[in-house]
Amino acid sequence: MSDCCLRGENLHLWRGDRHVLRGVDFSVARGECLQVAGSNGTGKTSLLRTLSGLMYPEEGRVLWQGKDVRGDLLGFQADMAYIGHEPPLKADLTPRENLRYWIGIRWPISRDEEEKALQRVGAQTWSNRPVRTLSAGQKRRVALAGLALMTVPLWLLDEPTTNLDTEGQRLVGSLIEEHLARGGLVVAAIHHDLSVSATAVRRLELARE
Amino acid sequence: MDRRDLIGGSRDVRTGGRALTPALAAARLTLVRDLRLAFRKRGQLVQPLVFFAIVTTLFPLAVSPELSRLRDIAPGVLWVAALLSSLLALEFLFRDDAHDGTLEQYALSGQSLTWLLFAKTVAHWLLTGLPLAVMAPLAGLSLGVPAAAIPGIVASVAVGSVALSLIGSVGAALTLAVKRSGALLSLLTLPLAMPVLIFGARATELAIKGGDFSAPLQLLAALAVLGITLAPLATAAAVRINLE
Amino acid sequence: MASWTWFHRLGSPPYIYSLAARLTPWFAWPAAALILGGLYGGLVLAPPDYQQGDGFRIIYVHAPSAWMSLMVYMTMAISAGVGLIWRMKVAHAVAASCAPIGASFTFCALVTGSLWGQPMWGTFWEWDPRLTSELILLFLYLGYMGLRSAMEDVQRADRSSAVLAVVGIVNVPIIHYSVTWWKSLHQAPSVMKLARPAMPPSMLIPLLMMLLGFTLFFVAVLLVRLRGEVLSRERSASWIREAVSP
Numbered sequence: 252m253s254d255c256c257l258r259g260e261n262l263h264l265w266r267g268d269r270h271v272l273r274g275v276d277f278s279v280a281r282g283e284c285l286q287v288a289g290s291n292g293t294g295k296t297s298l299l300r301t302l303s304g305l306m307y308p309e310e311g312r313v314l315w316q317g318k319d320v321r322g323d324l325l326g327f328q329a330d331m332a333y334i335g336h337e338p339p340l341k342a343d344l345t346p347r348e349n350l351r352y353w354i355g356i357r358w359p360i361s362r363d364e365e366e367k368a369l370q371r372v373g374a375q376t377w378s379n380r381p382v383r384t385l386s387a388g389q390k391r392r393v394a395l396a397g398l399a400l401m402t403v404p405l406w407l408l409d410e411p412t413t414n415l416d417t418e419g420q421r422l423v424g425s426l427i428e429e430h431l432a433r434g435g436l437v438v439a440a441i442h443h444d445l446s447v448s449a450t451a452v453r454r455l456e457l458a459r460e
Numbered sequence: 461m462d463r464r465d466l467i468g469g470s471r472d473v474r475t476g477g478r479a480l481t482p483a484l485a486a487a488r489l490t491l492v493r494d495l496r497l498a499f500r501k502r503g504q505l506v507q508p509l510v511f512f513a514i515v516t517t518l519f520p521l522a523v524s525p526e527l528s529r530l531r532d533i534a535p536g537v538l539w540v541a542a543l544l545s546s547l548l549a550l551e552f553l554f555r556d557d558a559h560d561g562t563l564e565q566y567a568l569s570g571q572s573l574t575w576l577l578f579a580k581t582v583a584h585w586l587l588t589g590l591p592l593a594v595m596a597p598l599a600g601l602s603l604g605v606p607a608a609a610i611p612g613i614v615a616s617v618a619v620g621s622v623a624l625s626l627i628g629s630v631g632a633a634l635t636l637a638v639k640r641s642g643a644l645l646s647l648l649t650l651p652l653a654m655p656v657l658i659f660g661a662r663a664t665e666l667a668i669k670g671g672d673f674s675a676p677l678q679l680l681a682a683l684a685v686l687g688i689t690l691a692p693l694a695t696a697a698a699v700r701i702n703l704e
Numbered sequence: 705m706a707s708w709t710w711f712h713r714l715g716s717p718p719y720i721y722s723l724a725a726r727l728t729p730w731f732a733w734p735a736a737a738l739i740l741g742g743l744y745g746g747l748v749l750a751p752p753d754y755q756q757g758d759g760f761r762i763i764y765v766h767a768p769s770a771w772m773s774l775m776v777y778m779t780m781a782i783s784a785g786v787g788l789i790w791r792m793k794v795a796h797a798v799a800a801s802c803a804p805i806g807a808s809f810t811f812c813a814l815v816t817g818s819l820w821g822q823p824m825w826g827t828f829w830e831w832d833p834r835l836t837s838e839l840i841l842l843f844l845y846l847g848y849m850g851l852r853s854a855m856e857d858v859q860r861a862d863r864s865s866a867v868l869a870v871v872g873i874v875n876v877p878i879i880h881y882s883v884t885w886w887k888s889l890h891q892a893p894s895v896m897k898l899a900r901p902a903m904p905p906s907m908l909i910p911l912l913m914m915l916l917g918f919t920l921f922f923v924a925v926l927l928v929r930l931r932g933e934v935l936s937r938e939r940s941a942s943w944i945r946e947a948v949s950p
Contacts, residue, residue, distance in 0.1 A: 265859075266857070267856075267858060267859075268939075268940050303568055304568070305564065305567065305568065305704060306704050307704065307791070325570050325571070325572065326570070327570075328568050328569065328570040329569075329570025329571075330570070331568070331570075333564075333565075333568050335561055335564060336561075337560065337561045338561070339560060339561035339562045339564060339565045340560060340561075340562070341493075341497060341556075341560060341562060342560065343497055343500045343501065344493075344496070344497065344500075348493075348496070352489060352490075352492075352493040353562070353565055355486075355489045356486040356489055356490065356565075356566065356569045356571055356576065357486075357569055357571070358482070359485070630867075630868075630871055634851060634864050634867060634868055635851070635854070637855060637857075637860060637864075638851075638854040638855065641854070644847075644850050644851065644854055647843070647846060647847045647850050648847040648850070648851060648868065650843070651840050651843040651844050651847060651875075651879070652844075652871070652872070652875050652879075654840055654879060654882070654883075655875075655878050655879055655882035658882045658883070658885070658886045659882065662886070662889065679882075679885075683878070686878075690871075690874065694867055694871050697788075697867050698864060698867045701860060701863040701864050701867065702860065702864060704859075704860060704863075
C-alpha cells in the first residue's frame with residue numbers, strides 16, 4: 252500500500268444522539284479523485300471535516316502517507332486544502348486582497364501568481380470590487396482562484412460547483428484534472444457527476460442508517 | 461510524497477525569500493488584515509471610544525459635579541469604563557471570521573493557530589486598548605485629575621488593557637458558537653478580569669495622588685505577561701473546539 | 705497494558721453507572737454520621753469563644769463550606785482537564801456534576817459568612833477579602849454553568865467548559881491574592897479569624913469532623929449526580945434499558 256496516500260479506517264462520528272458516520276473505510280492514491288456521494292444528511296460534509304482534522308472521530312483514524320494525522324496535525328494540514336460550503340472570503344475585502352491574506356498565511360504569493368489565478372477563473376474585471384458586491388457564483392469563482400493557488404497534494408472540496416454556471420463547472424473539472432495530473436489527490440463531496448475523465452474517479456457512497 | 465514533487469522547484473524560491481519564520485510571517489499578515497478590515501469600517505472602530513466617553517460622563521451626572529468628589533472616584537470610573545468598553549468589541553473578535561469561514565481556513569492553514577489568534581488579539585488591543593489609553597487621561601481631566609497624573613494613567617491603562625484583551629480573547633473564543641453571546645461573554649470575562657481592575661485602579665489612584673505607582677504597574681505587567689504566555693493557548697483550544 | 709484496564713473501565717459509562725451506585729452508601733452514611741457528630745460537638749459540647757461568644761459557632765458550617773467551594777472547583781478543573789486531554793467522556797460528566805454542588809457550597813459559605821459578620825460588623829455584608837473572593841468564585845461557577853447551558857451540543861459544551869474551568873483554576877489564586885492585597889490597602893485584617901494556636905481540641909475536633917463530613921457528603925452527592933448525568937448522556941444507549949428496568 253505504499254501508493255496509498257490518504258486512508259480512512261473505520262471512521263465513526265457522533266453528533267449528539269446522531270450516529271453520523273458508521274464505519275467509513277476508503278483510500279485514495281496519488282492522481283485519484285474520490286467522489287463522496289449520498290443524499291442530504293448522509294454525512295458528506297461531516298466526512299470531509301473529519302478528514303481535514305476539524306472534527307474528531309469517536310472511533311477509527313485517518314492516515315496520511317501511512318501515519319495517523321493526529322500525530323502531526325499541522326504538518327498534515329500544511330499538505331491539505333479544504334474548501335467548505337461557503338467560499339471563505341471577507342466581504343469587505345476585494346478578491347485580490349482576499350487571496351493575498353488567505354493563501355498568504357501559508358506562503359507569500361507573487362502578483363504574477365495572483366493575476367494568473369484570477370484570470371483563470373475569469374475574475375480580472377471585478378477583482379478590485381469588494382466581495383460584498385459580488386454574486387454567489389462570482390464568490391465561488393474567487394474561492395476556485397484560491398484553490399488554483401493551493402499547490403498542496405490533497406484537496407478536500409465540499410460541493411465545489413454550487414452556484415456555478417456550466418462554464419464554471421467545467422472550470423472545476425479542469426482544475427481537478429490538472430491537480431490529478433501533477434500527482435495530487437482530491438476528495439470531493441458532490442451530487443452530480445464530475446466532468447473529469449472517468450478513470451481517475453472513484454465513488455464512495457454514503458447511506459442513511 | 462513530498463510537497464516539492466508536486467509543485468516543482470518554485471517552493472524553494474518562496475521559502476528562501478522569507479525573512480521571518482513562517483508562523484510569524486502568517487501572524488503578521490493576519491494582523492495587517494485585521495487592521496485593514498477595521499479601517500474599512502471606521503464607524504465601528506470608534507464605538508468603544510464613544511462608549512467610554514459616555515460612561516465617564518454618566519458619573520458627574522449621577523454622583524456630583526464637584527471635582528473634589530469626582531477626583532476621589534476617578535480611578536474607579538476610568539477603570540470600570542475601560543473594562544466595559546474593551547468588553548464591547550470582544551463579541552466580534554472571532555465571530556465575523558467564524559461566520560464567513562475564514563477562521564476555519566486559519567485553523568486548517570497548517571500554521572500555528574495560537575500565533576494567528578494572538579495576532580488577532582494584538583489587533584484588537586491596537587484598535588481598542590491603545591486608543592483607550594490615549595482617551596483615559598482626557599476623561600480623567602474632566603473628572604478633576606491633575607495633569608501630573610497623565611503618564612501614570614496612560615501607562616496603567618495601556619498595560620492593563622493588554623491583559624484585558626487577552627482574557628477577553630479566551631471568553632470570545634469560548635462563546636463563539638453561542639448566539640447572542642454578549643451577556644454570557646461578560647459573565648465569563650469579568651470575574652477573570654477583576655485582578656486587572658484592582659491593580660489598574662490602584663495604579664491610577666496612586667498616580668492621581670502623586671505617589672509611586674510602580675508596584676501596582678509591575679503587578680499589571682506581570683498579569684499581562686502571564687496572559688501573553690497562557691491566554692493564546694486557551695484561545696486556540698477553544699476556537700478548535702467551537703469549529704468542530 | 706494490563707495495568708491500564710482500570711483506566712479504560714473508568715471510561716465506560718455502564719461501569720461507572722453501577723460503580724457510582726455501589727459506592728454512594730459508603731460515602732453517604734459516614735458523611736451523615738460525621739456531620740451529626742460534628743454539629744453536636746460544635747454546637748453543644750464546644751465552649752463559647754472568649755471574644756465572640758456563641759456567634760463563632762457558625763464556623764462549623766462556614767469553614768467547611770468555604771473549604772469545599774475551593775475543593776470542588778479543583779475537582780471540577782482537574783476532571784475537566786483529564787476529559788480535555790484524554791477525551792474521556794466520564795471525566796466531563798464528573799466536571800459537569802461538580803459545578804452545581806460547588807456553586808451551592810459557595811453560596812452557603814457566602815450566606816453563613818454574612819450571618820457571622822452581622823454581630824461583628826453590624827451589617828450583613830462587608831467587603832471582607834474572603835467573602836469577596838468567595839463571591840468572585842460564585843461568579844466563576846455561574847459562568848461555567850452558563851456556558852454549559854448555552855450550548856446544545858454536549859460534546860462542545862463539555863470541551864468548551866473544560867477550557868474555562870482550567871483557565872479559572874489558574875486564575876483562582878491570582879484573584880485570591882489580588883483581593884487580599886486590595887483589602888490590605890484599605891483596612892486592617894479581617895475579624896473573621898479565630899486565634900489559631902489557641903483553639904482548644906474541644907473546638908477543633910468538631911471542626912475537623914465537619915470538614916471530613918462535608919468532603920464525604922460532596923463525594924456522595926457527586927456520585928448521585930454523576931449517575932443522573934450518565935443517564936441523560938447515554939439515554940439512547942441500549943445498556944440503559946437493562947440498567948433502569950429491573
